[in-house]
Amino acid sequence: MTDIAKLGEFGLIHHLTDDLKVKNASTKYGVGDDCAVMHYPNTEVLVTTDMLMEGVHFDLTYIDLEHLGYKSAMVNISDIFAMNGTPRQMIVSIALSKRFAVEDMEQFYSGLRMACDKWNVDIVGGDTTSSYTGLAISITCIGECSEEQIVYRNGAKDTDLICVSGDLGAAYMGLQLLEREKSVYYQQVDEARKKNDKQALEALSNFQPDFAGKEYLLQRQLKPEARGDVLKQLRDLNIRPTSMMDISDGLSSELMHICEQSKCGCRIYEKNIPIDYQTAVMAEEMNMNVTTCALNGGEDYELLFTVPIGDHDKIERLEDVKLIGHITKSEFGKILVTRDNAEFELKAQGWNPLKD
Amino acid sequence: MTDIAKLGEFGLIHHLTDDLKVKNASTKYGVGDDCAVMHYPNTEVLVTTDMLMEGVHFDLTYIDLEHLGYKSAMVNISDIFAMNGTPRQMIVSIALSKRFAVEDMEQFYSGLRMACDKWNVDIVGGDTTSSYTGLAISITCIGECSEEQIVYRNGAKDTDLICVSGDLGAAYMGLQLLEREKSVYYQQVDEARKKNDKQALEALSNFQPDFAGKEYLLQRQLKPEARGDVLKQLRDLNIRPTSMMDISDGLSSELMHICEQSKCGCRIYEKNIPIDYQTAVMAEEMNMNVTTCALNGGEDYELLFTVPIGDHDKIERLEDVKLIGHITKSEFGKILVTRDNAEFELKAQGWNPLKD
The missing domain is CATH 3.90.650.10 (PurM-like C-terminal domain)
Incomplete structure (x- = not known):
C-alpha cells in the first residue's frame, strides 16, 4: 500500500483526476484552479449536496470503498433527478485519516467514476484533506433543467x-x-x-x-x-x-x-x-x-x-x-x-x- | 442550551434558515427542495468547495463558532474572487457531534451570515447531519464571471x-x-x-x-x-x-x-x-x-x-x-x-x- 503522505494533497488529486475526460459541453474548466467553470446559457442550474460521515452514514466493515464511492455519487445524482433535471458536474471533497492509503482512494474514485460515467457526469473539482478520526465525504452535484421542466x-x-x-x-x-x-x-x-x-x-x-x-x-x-x-x-x-x-x-x-x-x-x-x-x-x-x-x-x-x-x-x-x-x-x-x-x-x- | 435532537434535522435547518432573504437575481430557489435552483444566462458559473475538519483546520479551544462560521464562508468567497468572479450563492453542510447545541449552530450561522451579507451572497441549501467525533464543515460557493473577465x-x-x-x-x-x-x-x-x-x-x-x-x-x-x-x-x-x-x-x-x-x-x-x-x-x-x-x-x-x-x-x-x-x-x-x-x-x- 502507498502512503498518501508520499504524494501529498496535490499529488493525490493529480493521481486521481489526471485522466478525466470532459463529457459535457457545459463543463468549461475542471480540476486545477480556484474554481470549476461552467456555462449554462439556456437553462436553470441545479445544485445539491450531501455529507457522509463514517460511523453515521456508512460502516467500512461492510461497505467497501468502491461501493461507497458509487453510492456517494449516486445519491447526489438522485437529487438532481428528483427535480426532473439532468446531472452534469460533480465536486468531491474527502477528509481522510492516516489509515487510508492511495489504493483506498483509487477504489473510492473507481466507484465514483462508475456512477458518473453511467449518467455522463463530469468530476470537476473538490477538496482532499485530512481528518483526525474517520472518513468524511461531501459531494456536490450540479445539473440543469429548463425552467418549465423543473x-x-x-x-x-x-x-x-x-x-x-x-x-x-x-x-x-x-x-x-x-x-x-x-x-x-x-x-x-x-x-x-x-x-x-x-x-x-x-x-x-x-x-x-x-x-x-x-x-x-x-x-x-x-x-x-x-x-x-x-x-x-x-x-x-x-x-x-x-x-x-x-x-x-x-x-x-x-x-x-x-x-x-x-x-x-x-x-x-x-x-x-x-x-x-x-x-x-x-x-x-x-x-x-x-x-x-x-x-x-x-x-x-x-x-x-x-x-x-x-x-x-x-x-x-x-x-x-x-x-x-x-x-x-x-x-x-x-x-x-x-x-x-x-x-x-x-x-x-x-x-x-x-x-x- | 437546547438539545438539537429536540428540533431534528428539518427543524434545525428551518430554525437556521427561515428568515433568509434572497439578495441575488440569479437565486431562483433556495433551501427546502432536493436542489437549489439558479439562473445564469449570460455568464460563466464558478463553483468552489472547501472542507474543514475539527482538529485539523480549526481548534475550538481558540476559535469560537461565530468566527469559525465567518472564516468558513470567507475562505470560499475568496476562491471566487481568485477567479475574478462575483460570489452569489453558498451551500453549507455540517456534521455535528452530540456536544453541540442549537445555540452553537446559531452562533455558527451568525458568522456565516455576516460574511455572506458582507459580499451579498445567498445561503441556498446544504446538509445538516451528525458525526460521531468532531465537527465537520463543507462549504460550496457559487459565483459568476463573464467569459472574458475570468x-x-x-x-x-x-x-x-x-x-x-x-x-x-x-x-x-x-x-x-x-x-x-x-x-x-x-x-x-x-x-x-x-x-x-x-x-x-x-x-x-x-x-x-x-x-x-x-x-x-x-x-x-x-x-x-x-x-x-x-x-x-x-x-x-x-x-x-x-x-x-x-x-x-x-x-x-x-x-x-x-x-x-x-x-x-x-x-x-x-x-x-x-x-x-x-x-x-x-x-x-x-x-x-x-x-x-x-x-x-x-x-x-x-x-x-x-x-x-x-x-x-x-x-x-x-x-x-x-x-x-x-x-x-x-x-x-x-x-x-x-x-x-x-x-x-x-x-x-x-x-x-x-x-x-
Missing part, C-alpha cells in the same frame, strides 16, 4: 395520483442483514476469545456471512441506482409530474414533505406499496412489519411523484411505476389505508440523523 | 509583474500566538494539578491569554477577509490580471502553481514582500525567520496576481497592492532574491494537510 415539491393538487418507482424497504432490510451478519461474526469472535480457541479464531478470519437468496437486498443497500430511466419514460409519454422528490428518508417522511409544501393531504393504500419478495421474506425472518419497513426504511432512492388524474392510463402502462394513492384536500389529513381498511395518520419516523 | 492560473507571461495584496504571514503568526497561549494555559493547569493547588486551578478558570499589541495577528487568523475590494480597484483602473489565485497555502506554494500552470519562471525580491510590523515583532519573539513565515505561512487569503508590465504605473498607485517581482522564462527557474542579493530556488513548504 418539478418542485410544492405542486401537488387535490385528486393528483401518487406514484413511486421500483420497490421500497429493500435497502433498509439490506442494512438489517449486514448488521445481523456483523453481530454474528463478532459474537463468534468473542466466544472463541473467551475459550482461547485459536483454531476457531483462525477459522473466523475466513468468516463467510450468510447472504444466500438475499442478494437483491444487499445490492439495494450497497449499490443504489438513481432513477433517471423513469424520468425518461415519463418524458416519452409526455407526463409532467406536479411534484416530485427522491425517497432517501422513507416514503412516509417524503410524502409528508410533499403534502406540507403543496398544502394538501394524501391517501395511500398499504396494498399498493411496492415491496419485493426478498424484502418481505427478510422482514418475516426478523419479525418486522414489512409495511413499516417500506414506509420508514429510507435509502431507497426511488422517485416519489404526483401526476394529474388524467394521466392515469399512461401511468398504468409503466412497468416499474406503481400508483399508491392520491392527493386530497389538506383537511382530510395524511392517511394510510391498511389491507383491512383501517385508516391511520401517517407519521414521519424516517431516518433522522440528529435524533437520539 | 482569470485562471495559467495566463502569466514573461516580464509580467507579480503583485500581492495586503501583507503576508500575519495569519500564521496569529496561529503561533494562539498555540503558545494554549500551551501556557495547559502547563499552568498541569502544575496546579500536580501540586493539588485548588486555588490556582480556580484562578485558571479565568485565565487571560496575553494578546496585548498583537490584535492584528489574531484578527488575521480568526477573521480573514476575502479581497473583493482589490478586484474592484483593479477594474476601476482597467487592469486585467493575466493570472491570479488567493494565497491560502503560502505565497511560495501558490507562486509555484502559477509558474507551473503558466509554464514560466519567476523572480521575487525578499525586500518587497509586504509584512506587517506586528508579524515581524512576533517572529522575532518566537525566533522565527519572518520571510519564511510570509513565504510558507498560509491562510492569508490575500490575492496573488500577475499583470502586464505596461500596468506598472497603475499598480504603483494602488495603496494595498505591492509589486514583489516579475515573471521570467521557465528556464530561469523560480527564484527568491534575498536582501543581501543571494538567490534561492523557491520551495513549496506550504501547509500540506496530507503530509506527516
Whole structure:
C-alpha cells in the first residue's frame, strides 16, 4: 500500500483526476484552479449536496470503498433527478485519516467514476484533506433543467395520483442483514476469545456471512441506482409530474414533505406499496412489519411523484411505476389505508440523523 | 442550551434558515427542495468547495463558532474572487457531534451570515447531519464571471509583474500566538494539578491569554477577509490580471502553481514582500525567520496576481497592492532574491494537510 503522505494533497488529486475526460459541453474548466467553470446559457442550474460521515452514514466493515464511492455519487445524482433535471458536474471533497492509503482512494474514485460515467457526469473539482478520526465525504452535484421542466415539491393538487418507482424497504432490510451478519461474526469472535480457541479464531478470519437468496437486498443497500430511466419514460409519454422528490428518508417522511409544501393531504393504500419478495421474506425472518419497513426504511432512492388524474392510463402502462394513492384536500389529513381498511395518520419516523 | 435532537434535522435547518432573504437575481430557489435552483444566462458559473475538519483546520479551544462560521464562508468567497468572479450563492453542510447545541449552530450561522451579507451572497441549501467525533464543515460557493473577465492560473507571461495584496504571514503568526497561549494555559493547569493547588486551578478558570499589541495577528487568523475590494480597484483602473489565485497555502506554494500552470519562471525580491510590523515583532519573539513565515505561512487569503508590465504605473498607485517581482522564462527557474542579493530556488513548504 502507498502512503498518501508520499504524494501529498496535490499529488493525490493529480493521481486521481489526471485522466478525466470532459463529457459535457457545459463543463468549461475542471480540476486545477480556484474554481470549476461552467456555462449554462439556456437553462436553470441545479445544485445539491450531501455529507457522509463514517460511523453515521456508512460502516467500512461492510461497505467497501468502491461501493461507497458509487453510492456517494449516486445519491447526489438522485437529487438532481428528483427535480426532473439532468446531472452534469460533480465536486468531491474527502477528509481522510492516516489509515487510508492511495489504493483506498483509487477504489473510492473507481466507484465514483462508475456512477458518473453511467449518467455522463463530469468530476470537476473538490477538496482532499485530512481528518483526525474517520472518513468524511461531501459531494456536490450540479445539473440543469429548463425552467418549465423543473418539478418542485410544492405542486401537488387535490385528486393528483401518487406514484413511486421500483420497490421500497429493500435497502433498509439490506442494512438489517449486514448488521445481523456483523453481530454474528463478532459474537463468534468473542466466544472463541473467551475459550482461547485459536483454531476457531483462525477459522473466523475466513468468516463467510450468510447472504444466500438475499442478494437483491444487499445490492439495494450497497449499490443504489438513481432513477433517471423513469424520468425518461415519463418524458416519452409526455407526463409532467406536479411534484416530485427522491425517497432517501422513507416514503412516509417524503410524502409528508410533499403534502406540507403543496398544502394538501394524501391517501395511500398499504396494498399498493411496492415491496419485493426478498424484502418481505427478510422482514418475516426478523419479525418486522414489512409495511413499516417500506414506509420508514429510507435509502431507497426511488422517485416519489404526483401526476394529474388524467394521466392515469399512461401511468398504468409503466412497468416499474406503481400508483399508491392520491392527493386530497389538506383537511382530510395524511392517511394510510391498511389491507383491512383501517385508516391511520401517517407519521414521519424516517431516518433522522440528529435524533437520539 | 437546547438539545438539537429536540428540533431534528428539518427543524434545525428551518430554525437556521427561515428568515433568509434572497439578495441575488440569479437565486431562483433556495433551501427546502432536493436542489437549489439558479439562473445564469449570460455568464460563466464558478463553483468552489472547501472542507474543514475539527482538529485539523480549526481548534475550538481558540476559535469560537461565530468566527469559525465567518472564516468558513470567507475562505470560499475568496476562491471566487481568485477567479475574478462575483460570489452569489453558498451551500453549507455540517456534521455535528452530540456536544453541540442549537445555540452553537446559531452562533455558527451568525458568522456565516455576516460574511455572506458582507459580499451579498445567498445561503441556498446544504446538509445538516451528525458525526460521531468532531465537527465537520463543507462549504460550496457559487459565483459568476463573464467569459472574458475570468482569470485562471495559467495566463502569466514573461516580464509580467507579480503583485500581492495586503501583507503576508500575519495569519500564521496569529496561529503561533494562539498555540503558545494554549500551551501556557495547559502547563499552568498541569502544575496546579500536580501540586493539588485548588486555588490556582480556580484562578485558571479565568485565565487571560496575553494578546496585548498583537490584535492584528489574531484578527488575521480568526477573521480573514476575502479581497473583493482589490478586484474592484483593479477594474476601476482597467487592469486585467493575466493570472491570479488567493494565497491560502503560502505565497511560495501558490507562486509555484502559477509558474507551473503558466509554464514560466519567476523572480521575487525578499525586500518587497509586504509584512506587517506586528508579524515581524512576533517572529522575532518566537525566533522565527519572518520571510519564511510570509513565504510558507498560509491562510492569508490575500490575492496573488500577475499583470502586464505596461500596468506598472497603475499598480504603483494602488495603496494595498505591492509589486514583489516579475515573471521570467521557465528556464530561469523560480527564484527568491534575498536582501543581501543571494538567490534561492523557491520551495513549496506550504501547509500540506496530507503530509506527516
